[in-house]
Amino acid sequence: MSDNAALSFPIGRRPELTELVEVAPGIHWIRMAIPIPGLEFINLWAIREDDGWTVVDTGTRSSRIQGWWQAIFDGAFEGKPITRVICTHFHPDHVGQAGFLCGRFGAPLWMTLTDWSFGRMLAAEASEAVPDYVVAFYRRIGFGEAALSFLGDRGFNNFARQVEPIPSQFVRIAEGDRLDIGGREWQVIIGRGHSHEHASLYCAEQGVLISGDMVLPKISPHIGVYPAEPDANPLKLFLDSLDSFRHLPAETLVLPSHGDPFVGLHTRLDQLAQHHDVRLTALKAFCTEPRTALDTMPVLFKRQLDMKHTFMAIGEAIAHLHYLVVDGSVEKFASADGVHRYRRTAIRADAA
Numbered sequence: 001m002s003d004n005a006a007l008s009f010p011i012g013r014r015p016e017l018t019e020l021v022e023v024a025p026g027i028h029w030i031r032m033a034i035p036i037p038g039l040e041f042i043n044l045w046a047i048r049e050d051d052g053w054t055v056v057d058t059g060t061r062s063s064r065i066q067g068w069w070q071a072i073f074d075g076a077f078e079g080k081p082i083t084r085v086i087c088t089h090f091h092p093d094h095v096g097q098a099g100f101l102c103g104r105f106g107a108p109l110w111m112t113l114t115d116w117s118f119g120r121m122l123a124a125e126a127s128e129a130v131p132d133y134v135v136a137f138y139r140r141i142g143f144g145e146a147a148l149s150f151l152g153d154r155g156f157n158n159f160a161r162q163v164e165p166i167p168s169q170f171v172r173i174a175e176g177d178r179l180d181i182g183g184r185e186w187q188v189i190i191g192r193g194h195s196h197e198h199a200s201l202y203c204a205e206q207g208v209l210i211s212g213d214m215v216l217p218k219i220s221p222h223i224g225v226y227p228a229e230p231d232a233n234p235l236k237l238f239l240d241s242l243d244s245f246r247h248l249p250a251e252t253l254v255l256p257s258h259g260d261p262f263v264g265l266h267t268r269l270d271q272l273a274q275h276h277d278v279r280l281t282a283l284k285a286f287c288t289e290p291r292t293a294l295d296t297m298p299v300l301f302k303r304q305l306d307m308k309h310t311f312m313a314i315g316e317a318i319a320h321l322h323y324l325v326v327d328g329s330v331e332k333f334a335s336a337d338g339v340h341r342y343r344r345t346a347i348r349a350d351a352a
């Protein structure tokens, strides 16, 4: 199934659209197609409760996805209601249908405060016109007029278009919380860097981790810097967060949001850390001369990127550069043209 030979994928099959596949007693895998390039599917989880279902993550906003949900209500859910919606984080493929599901069943939304707030904020800030601070952010990166006009044409409502209105009320979950889901105890493990306060859920009794987007078997979770927090260092937060999963047993069954359920958590944590380490090393070598973030793209991304992907990828490039700025190996400065450049700091004898 998945092509990471160092991991094992014990489930052996994937659910068809609107089908539930039980991956551990009471825990069911739902797989939905989503219109996000490079992802294509999201995994959602339905955990059987005495009186209905707890659903973890929801899919992006679309009538097609609502149709699939309806088919699940009519079929696999056996007439039982959704009694709770948990969203691991605020990204549209996770929170996009929360408003629909919560509204349909009068079910509460459980999320972390930061991600619930940030999603609500992005939706509220949506506008046709791109705000000046956003244009200035991309100008400092070095984007020319063609790219800025692409940005202008796209508008500033990409997030809002992909989510049903996020419920106005929520139940807060936070690091270390122990939740009763399906009659078993699940522990909340917070991860940062991919989103601000991402909640993974771990059930020791069943040896199952719902990892969300923090640990994926095949792709490396997106780590980006965005205009709202231009000096962010999300890669440091992400790499530190990987350590929050190292105490879990090696045989843990990991249920990721993208890709297939797998065993081999520690191997995958090592692979992810190494993936970024390789890129950081390459960037350091490349920045012996002043470079813009755009200059670094071919170092990080081997294939040619179109404009849309360039805007996603540039955030990832800056995340790597900021990591190096904060750890002191690269300095960031504004050139006369106002564009930020990055240059290797003087190499110490002990740290080449």
Ligand SMILES: [Zn+2]
Pocket (backbone or CB within 6 Å): 089, 091, 194, 195, 213
């Ligand atoms: Zn995500």
